[in-house]
Amino acid sequence: MLKVQVDSFGYRDQTILKDISFEVAPGEHVALMGESGSGKSTLLKIIYGLLHVEEGSVFWDDMEALGPNFNLVPGEPYMKYLAQDFDLMPFISVEENVGQFLSVFERETHEERINELLDLIEMKPFAKTKVKYLSGGQQQRVALARVLAQEPEILLLDEPFGHIDNFKRNSLRRNLFLYLKKQGVTVLTASHDPSDVLPFAERTLILEQGQIIANENTQELYKRPPNYYTASLFGQVNKVPMKLLKSYSEIDRSILVYPHEFKFSDSSGLKVEVIHSFFKGSHHLNEGVADDGTVIFFNSNKKQEKGVTIFLNVSLETINRRLQVGQKTNT
Numbered sequence: 643m644l645k646v647q648v649d650s651f652g653y654r655d656q657t658i659l660k661d662i663s664f665e666v667a668p669g670e671h672v673a674l675m676g677e678s679g680s681g682k683s684t685l686l687k688i689i690y691g692l693l694h695v696e697e698g699s700v701f702w703d704d705m706e707a708l709g710p711n712f713n714l715v716p717g718e719p720y721m722k723y724l725a726q727d728f729d730l731m732p733f734i735s736v737e738e739n740v741g742q743f744l745s746v747f748e749r750e751t752h753e754e755r756i757n758e759l760l761d762l763i764e765m766k767p768f769a770k771t772k773v774k775y776l777s778g779g780q781q782q783r784v785a786l787a788r789v790l791a792q793e794p795e796i797l798l799l800d801e802p803f804g805h806i807d808n809f810k811r812n813s814l815r816r817n818l819f820l821y822l823k824k825q826g827v828t829v830l831t832a833s834h835d836p837s838d839v840l841p842f843a844e845r846t847l848i849l850e851q852g853q854i855i856a857n858e859n860t861q862e863l864y865k866r867p868p869n870y871y872t873a874s875l876f877g878q879v880n881k882v883p884m885k886l887l888k889s890y891s892e893i894d895r896s897i898l899v900y901p902h903e904f905k906f907s908d909s910s911g912l913k914v915e916v917i918h919s920f921f922k923g924s925h926h927l928n929e930g931v932a933d934d935g936t937v938i939f940f941n942s943n944k945k946q947e948k949g950v951t952i953f954l955n956v957s958l959e960t961i962n963r964r965l966q967v968g969q970k971t972n973t
């Protein structure tokens with residue numbers, strides 16, 4: 643079990659993290675989401691031992707991970723960290739960069755293992771290429787193979803696909819996360835991208851201004867987001883007054899509705915006038931405005947013409963689900 647406790651951490655006199663406390667079970671994949679500057683990288687650096695924390699501790703079972711004030715070379719042997727800036731050797735080849743970290747006691751399997759890792763990151767054709775000739779995205783993939791070569795028990799990933807284009811990103815994240823699951827590696831991934839998180843992380847931590855405001859099963863968090871900030875990390879979301887959705891409603895509050903949760907109706911429901919219709923490939927994302935000026939984003943299969951009036955409904959199941967959350971926390 644990874645146990646992280648950070649009572650307080652700051653750079654100079656500015657507090658960045660406060661009252662952080664969470665655990666990650668062996669083999670579990672946990673995502674860390676939060677807006678830019680919320681403290682994700684700082685938290686990963688503390689866990690890995692790059693930053694010293696006065697008030698707090700990091701344990702892997704009963705072993706304490708010690709910070710830079712205790713370790714000359716940061717990090718513990720059972721844990722690896724893939725930073726946003728990758729630490730590669732530019733003048734040697736891709737295969738040498740990866741092979742450098744394989745155990746000297748298993749020389750006879752080196753070639754096979756390098757091939758397996760290069761296959762995973764889809765870089766076999768570049769095995770003999772010097773790293774300095776690679777693009778940023780290719781270097782990020784090599785950095786990934788390098789940390790995997792070290793067979794960590796815990797892997798900390800900081801925006802692991804940040805430099806990788808969409809073309810490679812989809813297959814790479816599938817290959818990588820399924821591989822890590824199969825190997826039983828404990829994973830903590832910091833990301834802004836819901837596609838890194840929703841299909842792969844069993845649990846998600848939400849960081850807002852240095853504090854964990856949610857720590858829940860990922861699917862539950864998506865279906866019942868405790869607040870607008872959390873839901874908006876998963877994509878576009880609306881905060882809709884109940885009175886706009888159901889004119890007879892006595893409930894004086896708003897609920898969160900994702901654009902795909904609106905259904906079209908012929909003549910009743912939330913009336914909006916279309917302002918824009920954005921082509922998104924599989925659907926259109928439309929921006930509309932209600933009579934009281936509330937801006938609503940909703941999906942449709944076809945382009946909606948500017949100025950057209952549309953009636954939108956949300957299922958009672960979705961409304962009830964969102965109202966339940968509101969009883970526990972303020973939306």
Ligand SMILES: Nc1ncnc2c1ncn2[C@@H]1O[C@H](COP(=O)(O)OP(=O)(O)OP(=O)(O)O)[C@@H](O)[C@H]1O
Nearest residue numbers: 653654658676677678679680681682683684685834
């Ligand atoms: N070395 C540093 N010295 C001083 N302040 C720093 C340092 N590193 C980060 N910060 C500040 O700490 C805060 C949190 O930064 P951090 O990089 O942890 O956020 P983040 O959530 O990972 O952001 P991003 O998603 O953009 O990578 C920011 O306000 C940042 O400016």
